[in-house]
Amino acid sequence: MTSIGVCGKDSVVVVTQKKVPVTDARTLVSQARNEAAEFRFRYGYEMPVNVLAQWIADKSQVYTQHAYMRPLGVVAMVLGFDDEFGPCLYKCDPAGHFLGHKATSSGLKEQEVINFFEKKMKNNPDFTYEESIQAMAVVVFSVRHKDFKASEIEVGVVKQDNPVFRVLSTEEIDEHLTAISESLIESSHI
Numbered sequence: 001m002t003s004i005g006v007c008g009k010d011s012v013v014v015v016t017q018k019k020v021p022v023t024d025a026r027t028l029v030s031q032a033r034n035e036a037a038e039f040r041f042r043y044g045y046e047m048p049v050n051v052l053a054q055w056i057a058d059k060s061q062v063y064t065q066h067a068y069m070r071p072l073g074v075v076a077m078v079l080g081f082d083d084e085f086g087p088c089l090y091k092c093d094p095a096g097h098f099l100g101h102k103a104t105s106s107g108l109k110e111q112e113v114i115n116f117f118e119k120k121m122k123n124n125p126d127f128t129y130e131e132s133i134q135a136m137a138v139v140v141f142s143v144r145h146k147d148f149k150a151s152e153i154e155v156g157v158v159k160q161d162n163p164v165f166r167v168l169s170t171e172e173i174d175e176h177l178t179a180i181s182e183s184l185i186e187s188s189h190i
Contacts, residue, residue, distance in 0.1 A: 002107040002143050004136050005077045006117070007089035009126035010160040012079040014089075015136045018154055024074045032056055049080035053090035053098045061096020071095075075106040079156070081163035103135075109143045116142065129159060133176050134183075150174035 003016040035055055039047040056076050063071045076092040091106065092098040102125055105113035116139050121127070127135060133155070140153060150173035158165050168176075 002105060002109055002113065002140070003075075003077060004103070004105045004113055004139055005079060005089045005091070005101065006103045006127060006132040006136055007079070007087050007101065008128055008132045010087065011129040011132060012081070012087045012089050012158045013129070013132040013136060014077055014079060014156045015140060016154055017140075018152055022074060024072045025076075028056065028059070028072060028074055028076060031059065048084070049078060049082050049088040049090065050085070050100070052080075053078040053092055053100075057092045057096045057098035060092060060094050064095060077104070077106065079158055080165070081158050081160060087158065087160065105139075113139050113143060129157070134180050137177060137180050150177055 001017055001019055003014065005012065005014040032052060032055065036047045036052060039051070053076075056078060060072050060076075063069045071094050073094060075094065078088075078090040078092060078098075080088055082088050089101050089104065090098050091101055091104045102121060103114075103117035105117075117135070120135055136155075140148065150170045153173065155168040155173055155176075156165060157168060
């Protein structure tokens, strides 16, 4: 499994291949949702993205301290839109580290994806929503080295104009893939 996240100037986009969820991931997500709800109840506003990422990293790190606890086998990407910092993307690993990223990846061929984004974002670090989706589709295609269908991937987005996480429908993903393939065909004819 390869998961990719890109933080642009007006959005954060993540993509992954569809697969049955891992139990560790479901447990961590459930606990993180509860913690975010308690934070909102206690303080009266939504939990900032960096605070949630810190909580996930701390939770993961605690599991590494005790011999009787099996470490969580999941790398979490936390994304959201923060009132202070704008679009945010954090990656939390099982050892308890968390870092903010403009683009990141986890899973198979992680380094290959990171190298692609280092080159792509060198001169233009702030992608728009459309540029983020296009770059991610190109990366997924190059990582898999074959065509893929919209039904084989999941795309989650948080946009500035609608800062609520949502998963794109298969039809929306297919529209983006069609537009990207058409633009690639046009650019190859020039």
